[in-house]
Each structure stands twice: as structure tokens, then as C-alpha cells.
Amino acid sequence: MHISRRKFIELAASFGASLAFRSGYVHASSIQWREQRDFYPQGVASGDPRPDSVILWTRRAPAKNSTAKKLIVEVASDPGFRRVVATTSVTLSSEADWTTRVLAAGLKPRSVYWYRFTDEYGFGSRVGRTITAPVEKDNRPVSFAFVSCQNIQMGGSNAYRRMIWEDERKSFADQLSFVLHLGDFVYEVVWYPEDRPQGYYARRLRDVVRYPHGEKIRDFHVPATVDDYRALYRGYLLDPDLQDARARWPFVCMWDNHEFSWKGWQSQQDFSGVRPAQTRKVAANQAWFEYQPSRVVKSNPDRDSFTSPAVRDTSIREFDDHGLGLEPGNLTAINSLKIYRTLRWGRNVELILTDNRSYRSEPVMHRAEAVSFQPKQFPYVLSENVVEVFDGGREFDHGKPPDEISFNGNVIANPRKHSSPQSMLGAVQKAWLLEKLRASSVTWKLWGNSVGMGDWRIDFQNLPESAGTKWPDAGYATFMDDDWSAYRQERSEVLDFIRSKEITGVVALCGDRHAFEAGLVSPSLPPKAFEPVIAEFVTGSISAPGIFEAAEYSLLKDHPLRAIYLYQTSREATVQPAINFSIMHGVRASLALKRTGDARRALAERNPQLAPHLSFIDLGGHGYSVVRAGSAELEVEFVCIVRPLERSERADGGPLAYRVVHRVKRWMHGAGPQIERTRVEGALPLVL
Ligand SMILES: [Fe+2]
Numbered sequence: 001m002h003i004s005r006r007k008f009i010e011l012a013a014s015f016g017a018s019l020a021f022r023s024g025y026v027h028a029s030s031i032q033w034r035e036q037r038d039f040y041p042q043g044v045a046s047g048d049p050r051p052d053s054v055i056l057w058t059r060r061a062p063a064k065n066s067t068a069k070k071l072i073v074e075v076a077s078d079p080g081f082r083r084v085v086a087t088t089s090v091t092l093s094s095e096a097d098w099t100t101r102v103l104a105a106g107l108k109p110r111s112v113y114w115y116r117f118t119d120e121y122g123f124g125s126r127v128g129r130t131i132t133a134p135v136e137k138d139n140r141p142v143s144f145a146f147v148s149c150q151n152i153q154m155g156g157s158n159a160y161r162r163m164i165w166e167d168e169r170k171s172f173a174d175q176l177s178f179v180l181h182l183g184d185f186v187y188e189v190v191w192y193p194e195d196r197p198q199g200y201y202a203r204r205l206r207d208v209v210r211y212p213h214g215e216k217i218r219d220f221h222v223p224a225t226v227d228d229y230r231a232l233y234r235g236y237l238l239d240p241d242l243q244d245a246r247a248r249w250p251f252v253c254m255w256d257n258h259e260f261s262w263k264g265w266q267s268q269q270d271f272s273g274v275r276p277a278q279t280r281k282v283a284a285n286q287a288w289f290e291y292q293p294s295r296v297v298k299s300n301p302d303r304d305s306f307t308s309p310a311v312r313d314t315s316i317r318e319f320d321d322h323g324l325g326l327e328p329g330n331l332t333a334i335n336s337l338k339i340y341r342t343l344r345w346g347r348n349v350e351l352i353l354t355d356n357r358s359y360r361s362e363p364v365m366h367r368a369e370a371v372s373f374q375p376k377q378f379p380y381v382l383s384e385n386v387v388e389v390f391d392g393g394r395e396f397d398h399g400k401p402p403d404e405i406s407f408n409g410n411v412i413a414n415p416r417k418h419s420s421p422q423s424m425l426g427a428v429q430k431a432w433l434l435e436k437l438r439a440s441s442v443t444w445k446l447w448g449n450s451v452g453m454g455d456w457r458i459d460f461q462n463l464p465e466s467a468g469t470k471w472p473d474a475g476y477a478t479f480m481d482d483d484w485s486a487y488r489q490e491r492s493e494v495l496d497f498i499r500s501k502e503i504t505g506v507v508a509l510c511g512d513r514h515a516f517e518a519g520l521v522s523p524s525l526p527p528k529a530f531e532p533v534i535a536e537f538v539t540g541s542i543s544a545p546g547i548f549e550a551a552e553y554s555l556l557k558d559h560p561l562r563a564i565y566l567y568q569t570s571r572e573a574t575v576q577p578a579i580n581f582s583i584m585h586g587v588r589a590s591l592a593l594k595r596t597g598d599a600r601r602a603l604a605e606r607n608p609q610l611a612p613h614l615s616f617i618d619l620g621g622h623g624y625s626v627v628r629a630g631s632a633e634l635e636v637e638f639v640c641i642v643r644p645l646e647r648s649e650r651a652d653g654g655p656l657a658y659r660v661v662h663r664v665k666r667w668m669h670g671a672g673p674q675i676e677r678t679r680v681e682g683a684l685p686l687v688l
Contacts (some may be wrong), residue, residue: 003052005106012103014301016289017055020073020088021194022106027076029081033116033124039063042237044117045246046130046292047253047446048343049178051109054132054250057068057293058117059099059124060092068092068119075104079114079127096305097230099290110134112172125334128247131177138346140173141630145249146180146539148256148306148450148511150242151187155543156644157241159623161653163639164248165243169659171422176626179249182511183256183450184544185292186232188223188284195219201545201553203645209235217271222261224280226308229287231489238289241647252343253292254353256450256512263482265360266325267333268316274362278311278333281358285337296339299332303379309336322423334358340429348629349674350440353448354433355484359426364390365481369415373407377469378460379555380547381477381484383407391488393419408472421489424451430490437506443666444505444629451483451512452538453491454519454614459562459586459607467591468560474612479583483512492523495533502669506534507634509627512540514546516625516638518616518662526609535664535673537636540621543644548577548620563594567686578621584617586610586666599688615662615675618685623657625686635678637661658682 005021007244012019042489045057056075060068075086081412085107090100107113111132117125134140145163160533193205196219211228214221223229237243245251257263260281263270267281286306289298300307309332316325325331340355356485364370365382373386375564389396389405393416396402401417425433437445456479460471471477498506509523516539520532540546551565552575559565564587567578582590586607593602621640628635640657648654661679 003105004161008053008103008105012105013304014297015055015295016298016304016306017103017551018088020056020075020086020102020104022075022086026083026085029076029084031074031118032122033081033118034122035126036123037126039066039119039123040117040125042234043243043247044115044125044128045293046115046128046250048344049131049133049250051135052107053103053105054107054130055293055295056102056104056115056128056130057142059088059097060117060119060125060337061098061105063629066121066123067123068123070120071100071117073115075107075113075115077111077113079129081114081116085113093305096290101293107132108382110138114605126247130250133177133344134346136344136346139348139631140346141628142345143174143626143628144178144180145176145624145626146182146448146509146511147542147624148182148374148539149184149477149514149541149544150236151184151541151544152236152239152242153187153190153206153208154200154545156338156582156647157239157542158644158648158653159542159639160241160245161648161651162641163624164244164654165652166639167248171485176249179245179251180351180448180509181251182448182509182539183254184258184511184541185253185255186236187258187544188229188232188260188272189220189258189262190222190232191220201549202546203545204626222319222458223283226283226286229283230290233287233291241653247497251292252351252353253294253450254339254355254448254450255288255357257357258476259288263363263366264357265362266316266358267330268325268362276313276315278313281333282308282311289337294339295341296337299336306337309333317363319420320427321420322427323420324359324426340432344442348443348631349446350442350444351446351448352433352436352440354425354429356424356450359429360424360487361420361422363482363486364416364422365486373405373411375408375472375477378471378477378561379551381458381460381479382481383473383475384455384457384473384478385473387478387481387486388488389414390416391422391486392416393421395421395489403662405529405688406473422487424484424487424490430494434494437498437503438501440665442505443631444634445503446629447506447508449508449510452480452510452517453484453508453521453527453536454517455485456480456583456617457525457610458582459610462607463587464591480513491521495521495523499533504667504669505528507664508534508536510536510538514541514544515619516540516621517618518636520673520675521615522613525613530612532613532672535675537625537662539625540618540623540638540640542624543622547620548579548622549643551579567593569597577618577685578607579619580617581688584611584614584687599686603688615677616687618687620685621657631666633663633665635661635663656682658684660684671675
């Protein structure tokens with residue numbers, strides 16, 4: 001589809017960008033560009049490519065008595081800027097924290113471009129590289145990376161360094177076309193180093209951000225104003241590896257929780273109890289808009305900059321049937337920026353990105369009434385039965401919720417008997433998602449899903465008496481209290497829709513869990529029916545600690561369940577993630593592993609009902625994932641690096657822990673997806 005220059009001007013303005021349109025006149029740059037990176041301390045970036053356009057970004061802050069009011073951007077088809085194809089000038093102001101967005105348009109599809117910014121004094125940004133998407137009928141395979149959860153305060157971004165190093169060694173046809181970031185781009189919960197001189201686990205806390213206002217909660221700080229949220233992005237983007245990645249590929253970003261608030265939902269925060277935070281949600285949205293070049297819709301699309309709507313922190317008293325708070329300020333805050341959207345790469349890839357935080361109902365397992373259902377001696381898990389009853393509310397079991405729930409020898413009235421089921425997406429976004437899935441004609445409908453979908457279970461009900469502790473009910477334990485595995489009713493609704501409409505090729509790409517996982521998603525698992533509808537791949541965190549690391553530093557040496565979480569052949573030996581083994585094979589297999597020291601023999605005691613849906617799981621892995629999507633199959637490669645406690649000085653970002661590739665072949669309706677492991681490099685950590 002050909003779009004006119006005039007249309008592009010309107011389009012650019014709608015997401016707060018100026019337009020640099022490719023003219024027919026290709027010329028060598030005549031600008032006196034002198035690279036001055038310290039005037040552009042957050043580097044450059046590009047985002048949301050389409051076949052004809054991409055958004056470019058930088059920040060030119062006042063520095064060393066030099067304040068620029070204007071930048072020229074140049075877009076060229078060569079890194080030396082001898083073939084400049086588009087240029088324009090943009091104004092800078094403190095209103096957008098000196099950030100700027102440009103829509104480079106009229107570009108050729110599936111092409112590499114270079115771009116740079118220069119101020120009125122000739123001080124230039126570094127040179128960025130970006131890539132447009134292929135046209136819709138292009139049938140060639142598409143490669144891209146997906147990542148999540150970078151905690152710059154607690155670790156190095158070695159994953160990005162490796163991603164760059166590997167990409168530079170590939171041919172253009174095999175190189176990454178973009179990086180999908182599934183959220184936790186920043187962590188708003190910040191410990192100043194002096195708050196925790198002992199560090200965090202074995203990690204050193206870096207001095208990444210100081211909030212100009214901020215609020216101290218227990219021993220950490222959270223942002224309170226837009227200046228605080230901006231300071232967070234400014235601090236994070238000083239990271240050299242993250243900055244180099246943003247300068248090499250276009251990013252496609254979806255936020256998760258930490259871009260606003262750790263236990264945030266809609267415009268509410270939860271630090272030992274829910275409290276209203278409409279003003280902070282707006283502030284978080286504004287900073288995200290200013291720092292992530294994306295095709296997203298502000299509530300004031302007619303203005304270049306994000307204008308904060310006036311809201312007050314007001315408690316929500318009324319909710320719709322999806323748990324959406326009807327308080328006007330809540331609606332204003334969450335609608336101040338709409339970022340769920342789709343993007344397409346040729347005939348094989350449509351990316352459907354959902355916002356899993358802004359419209360979700362309050363996570364029920366965080367509420368006070370869930371406290372009596374905490375299995376206290378069992379770290380990181382809840383009862384699957386309890387979660388199911390709580391999540392389903394009055395819709396549980398087709399509208400037959402129980403009056404009471406038995407747990408730990410007590411019978412407690414079901415506090416959710418008359419309540420709405422939970423919703424992750426809200427009614428409007430859910431309808432949008434289902435329609436996008438139904439209407440998509442591409443081979444792979446890739447759901448960019450900030451949170452994981454499939455269940456991680458442990459069969460604690462099968463613990464032998466000798467374990468010294470007893471699981472409080474007859475069913476499974478489940479991890480994760482606020483992702484899709486706890487929003488089960490709506491998960492089933494989406495899966496049932498996909499099945500009933502005979503939609504195939506849906507694969508969820510997920511973050512948030514700080515673990516690598518490959519699996520199939522079914523509305524239920526044994527002893528109920530196992531009927532996979534879609535495939536799922538979860539990427540390990542770039543750097544934030546995961547559950548294995550937490551257990552390593554939190555579980556006491558004499559904890560009765562230590563063997564379920566941690567495996568150590570001797571006091572001096574490295575601790576290994578028995579938790580991987582327990583989630584795949586069950587508690588009896590992990591106890592046998594401890595007893596025999598032989599993983600293959602331990603498998604004789606595995607529970608085949610536990611995880612028929614899982615192909616791979618590693619709760620200790622960090623790194624990134626690469627998707628290769630072709631017309632017949634989709635491959636996902638997990639690139640796992642060693643725990644990034646410190647930044648590696650090596651050009652390859654430091655040692656690889658392992659690389660594992662899984663493949664899903666295109667499937668026909670009725671057949672269902674299947675996952676095969678096709679390649680392993682290095683040793684997998686207790687994954688058999
Ligand atoms: Fe995270």
C-alpha cells in the first residue's frame with residue numbers, strides 16, 4: 001500500500017514524531033557532524049519498523065553549558081552517509097525531557113539504514129543502524145530476538161553483547177531483523193547501594209539511579225513523579241551494552257509490571273495493601289512514551305508531546321464484570337497511552353502485542369482473603385485447586401463454585417463465590433486480541449505476551465511421609481500467582497476461541513518468569529484433559545535474578561524440601577537447579593536424584609502426569625532467545641549465558657552456558673502443535 005507524504009505527516013504526528021520523508025534526491029551529507037557522544041548520553045534508538053518506515057529516537061540533553069534547541073536527523077543507505085535519503089529538523093525541549101522521535105518514511109522494505117542526529121553547533125550523536133520490515137508477500141524466513149527483565153542495578157547486560165557479537169558474524173539473510181522486548185526494561189524498585197551494603201543474594205548493587213523525589217518503602221525506593229521515572233530510563237540507558245543493542249536493531253517494546261509498579265494493576269499499587277496511584281501511572285506512561293520509540297496512541301494524538309491528563313490518586317470502588325475500575329481517574333490514567341498493537345514481517349510473521357498490566361483485574365492471590373491459603377513451608381508455590389477456585393469466582397466449574405474450600409485440615413468459606421472471574425486483558429483488549437487472531441492470514445501468529453502462560457507444577461501431594469512436611473491439599477502445587485497460570489479462566493477462554501475458530505500457528509513468546517521454558521499450552525492438565533492448542537516459549541531474563549537463584553540464597557541448608565529445589569553432590573560442589581527436575585519429573589524423581597546421584601536412574605520414579613506439556617525448563621538461565629520463522633517451521637533458540645554478576649569485558653559478552661534449539665512445525669487444525677528439540681550445545685542444567 002502506497003502512503004502519500006501528507007498521510008505520513010498525519011501518521012507521524014499521531015504518535016508524537018516529526019517526519020523525515022525519503023525524497024528522490026540521494027546526496028552525500030553536507031552536515032559538519034562531529035560525534036560527541038557525551039551530549040547524547042542515552043545513545044540512539046529505533047523502533048516499530050514497517051516495510052516503508054521506522055521511528056528514530058535520541059536524547060540531546062543540555063550539557064557543559066551547551067543547550068541545543070534543534071537537531072537535524074539524516075537517514076542514509078550507507079554508514080558513511082554518502083547516500084543520504086531523508087533528512088529533517090526537529091526541535092528539542094524540556095517538555096519531553098529533551099528526547100525526540102522522528103518517523104523515517106518512504107523507505108525501501110527489508111533494508112538496512114543508518115541514521116544520526118546533529119545539533120546546530122555540529123555536535124553529533126553516534127550513528128544508529130535500523131532495518132525496515134519486509135513487504136507482506138515476502139515469504140523468506142524472519143529472524144528476531146526476544147528478551148525481557150533487565151535489572152541493570154543487579155547485573156551486566158552481557159546477553160546483549162553476545163547477541164551483537166553473534167549477529168555481526170552472520171549473513172544478512174540470517175541476521176536479526178529486530179529485538180522484541182517483553183518488558184521489565186527498567187526495574188522501578190531500586191535499592192540505593194547504602195540501603196543494602198550486603199548486596200542482593202551474591203550481587204553487587206550498582207548506583208544506577210537516584211530519584212529526585214521518590215518514596216522509600218521498607219529498604220527500597222520507588223518513583224513518585226514523572227521526573228523520577230525519567231531518571232530511571234536515563235540511568236538504565238547509560239548501560240553500554242543495552243545502548244549498543246538499541247543502536248544496532250529496531251526494538252519493539254511492550255511493558256510489563258516494573259515499568260509502572262512491581263505489584264501494579266491498572267493505576268493501582270500494592271505495597272502491603274492496595275493504594276491508588278493514578279498520578280504515578282500517568283507519569284510512568286509519559287516516561288515510557290518519551291523513551292521508547294513506538295507506534296502507540298496517546299490520549300492527545302493531536303499534540304507532539306505527551307500531555308499528562310489531570311488525575312488524582314483516588315480509591316476505586318466500582319468495577320465492571322472484568323474487574324476494570326470505573327473510577328474516572330483510573331480510566332483516564334490507563335487510557336493515557338495505548339500500547340497494545342500488531343506489527344507484521346512478510347507472509348510468515350504477525351506480532352500481536354498485548355498489555356497485560358493496564359487493564360487486568362486485581363490479582364486475587366495477592367488479596368488479604370488469600371492469606372489463609374498460603375502453604376507456608378512450601379516456597380514460591382500455591383495450591384492449584386485454590387488458585388482455580390479463586391480465579392474462576394462465580395464462573396468456576398461452569399458456574400458452580402464451591403461454598404467452601406478445604407485446605408490444610410480447615411474448611412473455609414469460599415470468599416470468591418459471588419465475584420467476577422479475573423481478567424488479564426479487560427473486555428476491550430480481549431475482543432481486540434481475538435479479532436486479530438481470527439483475522440490474521442500469516443503462517444505464525446506470534447503473541448508477544450509479557451507474562452507466561454503454561455503451568456509450572458510440582459506434585460507435592462506425592463511427597464513421601466519421610467519428607468517431614470505435608471502438602472496441605474490433595475492436588476498439585478503451582479508457581480506464579482499473577483500470570484496466565486493464575487488467570488486460568490480467561491486463558492481457557494482465549495484457547496477455546498483459537499480451537500473453535502480452527503486457528504493454527506499461534507505461538508506465545510513470553511517474558512517475566514526469569515526462566516527459559518518451551519512447552520505447549522492446554523486449558524487443563526492431567527488428571528483433567530491435556531489438549532494443547534498453542535506453543536509457548538519463555539525467555540530467560542537478561543539479568544534479573546530468577547527463582548533458582550532466590551532459592552540458592554534463601555533456602556536454609558536443613559530445609560526439609562531442599563532436595564526439591566537444590567541439588568548439590570557435596571558441600572563444595574556447585575549448587576544445581578533441582579527445581580528444573582522437580583517441575584519436569586516430580587518430587588519422587590528429585591528425591592531419587594539426591595539418593596542415587598544419578599539423574600537417569602532417578603527418572604524411573606518420575607510422574608508422567610505432571611508435565612506432559614513441558615519440553616524444556618531452566619529456572620536458573622539468563623540470556624536471550626532467537627526466533628526463526630519460515631513458511632514450514634518455527635525454531636526458537638535459547639542462548640543461555642553464565643549468570644551475569646558483572647559486566648564481561650570480552651567482545652563476545654563472556655562465556656555461553658548452553659544453547660538449545662526447539663522446533664515447531666506448521667500444524668493443521670486437529671493435529672495440535674508439537675515441540676522437538678533439534679540442537680544442544682553445552683551442558684543443560686538438570687534438564688533431561
Ligand atoms: Fe522481571
